Amino acid sequence: MSLTACSPSEIAQAASAVSRQLAALPVASRNDALTAIHSALRQHKDVVLEANARDVETAAEAVNNGQLSQSILKRLDLSRPGKYDEMLQGILDVRGLTDPLGKISLRTLLDEGLVLERVSCPIGVLLIIFEARPEVIANISALSIKSGNAAILKDFPNAAIQLVESRDVILPLLAQDKYIDLVVPRGSNELVRFIKANTKIPVLGHADGLCSIYLHSDADGEMAKKVILDAKINYPAACNAVETLLVDQSVLSTLLPPIAEALLEHGVSLRCDSESKAALMAALSPNQATLLQDATESDYDTEFLDLILAVKTISATPSSSSLDIAMSHINAHSSKHTDVILTSSREAAERFLVGVDSAGVYWNTSSRLADGMRYGFGTEVGISTNKIHSRGPVGLEGLTIYKYLIRGSGQTAGEFQGADGKQFKHEELPISDK
Amino acid sequence: MSLTACSPSEIAQAASAVSRQLAALPVASRNDALTAIHSALRQHKDVVLEANARDVETAAEAVNNGQLSQSILKRLDLSRPGKYDEMLQGILDVRGLTDPLGKISLRTLLDEGLVLERVSCPIGVLLIIFEARPEVIANISALSIKSGNAAILKDFPNAAIQLVESRDVILPLLAQDKYIDLVVPRGSNELVRFIKANTKIPVLGHADGLCSIYLHSDADGEMAKKVILDAKINYPAACNAVETLLVDQSVLSTLLPPIAEALLEHGVSLRCDSESKAALMAALSPNQATLLQDATESDYDTEFLDLILAVKTISATPSSSSLDIAMSHINAHSSKHTDVILTSSREAAERFLVGVDSAGVYWNTSSRLADGMRYGFGTEVGISTNKIHSRGPVGLEGLTIYKYLIRGSGQTAGEFQGADGKQFKHEELPISDK
Numbered sequence: 001m002s003l004t005a006c007s008p009s010e011i012a013q014a015a016s017a018v019s020r021q022l023a024a025l026p027v028a029s030r031n032d033a034l035t036a037i038h039s040a041l042r043q044h045k046d047v048v049l050e051a052n053a054r055d056v057e058t059a060a061e062a063v064n065n066g067q068l069s070q071s072i073l074k075r076l077d078l079s080r081p082g083k084y085d086e087m088l089q090g091i092l093d094v095r096g097l098t099d100p101l102g103k104i105s106l107r108t109l110l111d112e113g114l115v116l117e118r119v120s121c122p123i124g125v126l127l128i129i130f131e132a133r134p135e136v137i138a139n140i141s142a143l144s145i146k147s148g149n150a151a152i153l154k155d156f157p158n159a160a161i162q163l164v165e166s167r168d169v170i171l172p173l174l175a176q177d178k179y180i181d182l183v184v185p186r187g188s189n190e191l192v193r194f195i196k197a198n199t200k201i202p203v204l205g206h207a208d209g210l211c212s213i214y215l216h217s218d219a220d221g222e223m224a225k226k227v228i229l230d231a232k233i234n235y236p237a238a239c240n241a242v243e244t245l246l247v248d249q250s251v252l253s254t255l256l257p258p259i260a261e262a263l264l265e266h267g268v269s270l271r272c273d274s275e276s277k278a279a280l281m282a283a284l285s286p287n288q289a290t291l292l293q294d295a296t297e298s299d300y301d302t303e304f305l306d307l308i309l310a311v312k313t314i315s316a317t318p319s320s321s322s323l324d325i326a327m328s329h330i331n332a333h334s335s336k337h338t339d340v341i342l343t344s345s346r347e348a349a350e351r352f353l354v355g356v357d358s359a360g361v362y363w364n365t366s367s368r369l370a371d372g373m374r375y376g377f378g379t380e381v382g383i384s385t386n387k388i389h390s391r392g393p394v395g396l397e398g399l400t401i402y403k404y405l406i407r408g409s410g411q412t413a414g415e416f417q418g419a420d421g422k423q424f425k426h427e428e429l430p431i432s433d434k
Numbered sequence: 435m436s437l438t439a440c441s442p443s444e445i446a447q448a449a450s451a452v453s454r455q456l457a458a459l460p461v462a463s464r465n466d467a468l469t470a471i472h473s474a475l476r477q478h479k480d481v482v483l484e485a486n487a488r489d490v491e492t493a494a495e496a497v498n499n500g501q502l503s504q505s506i507l508k509r510l511d512l513s514r515p516g517k518y519d520e521m522l523q524g525i526l527d528v529r530g531l532t533d534p535l536g537k538i539s540l541r542t543l544l545d546e547g548l549v550l551e552r553v554s555c556p557i558g559v560l561l562i563i564f565e566a567r568p569e570v571i572a573n574i575s576a577l578s579i580k581s582g583n584a585a586i587l588k589d590f591p592n593a594a595i596q597l598v599e600s601r602d603v604i605l606p607l608l609a610q611d612k613y614i615d616l617v618v619p620r621g622s623n624e625l626v627r628f629i630k631a632n633t634k635i636p637v638l639g640h641a642d643g644l645c646s647i648y649l650h651s652d653a654d655g656e657m658a659k660k661v662i663l664d665a666k667i668n669y670p671a672a673c674n675a676v677e678t679l680l681v682d683q684s685v686l687s688t689l690l691p692p693i694a695e696a697l698l699e700h701g702v703s704l705r706c707d708s709e710s711k712a713a714l715m716a717a718l719s720p721n722q723a724t725l726l727q728d729a730t731e732s733d734y735d736t737e738f739l740d741l742i743l744a745v746k747t748i749s750a751t752p753s754s755s756s757l758d759i760a761m762s763h764i765n766a767h768s769s770k771h772t773d774v775i776l777t778s779s780r781e782a783a784e785r786f787l788v789g790v791d792s793a794g795v796y797w798n799t800s801s802r803l804a805d806g807m808r809y810g811f812g813t814e815v816g817i818s819t820n821k822i823h824s825r826g827p828v829g830l831e832g833l834t835i836y837k838y839l840i841r842g843s844g845q846t847a848g849e850f851q852g853a854d855g856k857q858f859k860h861e862e863l864p865i866s867d868k
Contacts, residue, residue: 234847355454359837360837362840366846370838375550376550388557389822404825408797408798412800414802417668
């Protein structure tokens, strides 16, 4: 069905009507659709990559003119070794996943001949808005189809320069809260913030990925160096790269210098508070010491998406342990995406895991693990920092909801009321015998 | 802690800080708090009821002056037999529920010494806004405490007359989206609509409860009469009362007349389309026939909350069965709360259960069953018509979310990348051995 000539409200309304039919499609039909998409993308790989190369060329010019950021250019490029095949594999992974629909998560006998069931179903209509992420089209289409949702896909080529020009296109779609149930943005912080500010439809995703690592007094030095390096340099443009390093005061002169040395060697700019800077000035070679920068308060609220790391000293106070201070800093400054503690103390780690209010809280591993593929979800919808519905990497489950079904035999509410009324049985029934 | 002298932003920020501590409280402490609340309310029952009687008296005057609706007055009254004891029992029911926190719903071995867990946790800070529902304070406090959330309770005495005057009080709280994670309104449609229109915080609840019953051609007449009567007259002011009756054309002269007769006898006004009215005029006694009213289109979009029922004839077309027409009507007009089919045909029922996109879809039972107590959830937070997070009667689970924890031993993302990289194991681990 071609909807290009329709108004946003007609598109949304049509998607809403179609979504009821999709919801009733058997999983075999949904999987067949995924097979067809996979075959077509594999067959036309050369054509797609050629078109992508032209897009990358245009974008590279925009980067040179200062109209586009380097990180968007990186995301646009499908030619990075393995990226296209990963995209294809992602579709097959989704096809291979268990059907997320029709799953019964609760079955209760309310009375003889009166059974309550909670059964998973599609959310309905998704509005997917993406920017400079060509693989997202395959990604998100696969997930939408598998989960029986109708999806409206909207490309937003270069939010950085087009947000203002494109308001007329995007705002009418964002106003369709009667028909669209969920917006899934995939793009820059700027795009996500723009969307969140301009719609009453729930938005699944995150504007910022400000991840922190807390280097605890009991951390293992070698492990810490390895993990922090990975978290910073493995892919600095990613939302799960570390942006702030919190360092326990007691290890400023012991564990921190070799870590700082390695980071500087890999071209990372360190923006340090005065205490950590002083410690590093004393410990590093003069050549390296001159590279150290002074942090400003805003650096601890900044997602650099680049080879920059803010460093902050954590000191205990008479009333709070340094662990508590670190957790308070993270709960106040992080974007609730993914935060890490490096320590050999199980006790400190477990307190951190409970006390930090983020979608991912890790002990002794890199924040870069925050990813649907790495979690084993197959390809992901996105990473959510919302506090409701879905949190962290969102796979298929995040695109479903449930409804309550009751199959009765004429029961009324009245017959269960009053002193003489019947009692509900509320007997849990097995859910495996669907 | 008394916060009455604080600004809305200070209140929200304090609640946010406190929420981290609540999240770490063991369930025994949370249950002790519930015991204390229950004892105090039981001990001071007379005092509470006396105060409530004074409120009811004031409200009754407001009803007489046309400033307040009869249905709000009903909800305000705590003296209805059993209501106070139900409220007390609700607290004990919540206390008796399994701890919703710390529940592990996924545990995956990513690699040796690298384990991913998804564990339930509180959402954080709730803003509860209620109106003329004194039992909600006990209700919602119990649920918030049990689920480890910090709750800001805000009474909105008479929204009908105070919405405008109270904007100054409520809008600054609704603006605290940095600190407040979820708004739970309990009150009139007007209140909920006002809140939804004025906040970016997710709102859990429903503005409207426009429930429909579809009387299918294969319905059992006696059962249908019993269920429809219950759904309309058991508690007309409730959100789960039926407001629209869809009648298959083939039973206009057979099943409908005795049902209409019974409804009219119980004082229900029937607003009929021309076809159903004609059938009833022919079948009913002249006395009853004169009571029939003409429906307008807006009656099928109205939640009467009173002894009024809109009646609409459903006829097949050359391209659609009457079942399809009924489902389309419901999907377009109902508020996605609870909708019912009355039929002896299992096939028709199962198609209806899949095809109607509402929080509750019932076969051969009353819409009035849509209620957390009746579902066996203990006391309920509210009934949600949202398409994400929680749908239908919301119990404790709706006040929780989850986070992902990883316990590692120094793993990096880099070591799993490239052709020579390690492979993730993605091995499902048992979750019962916490």
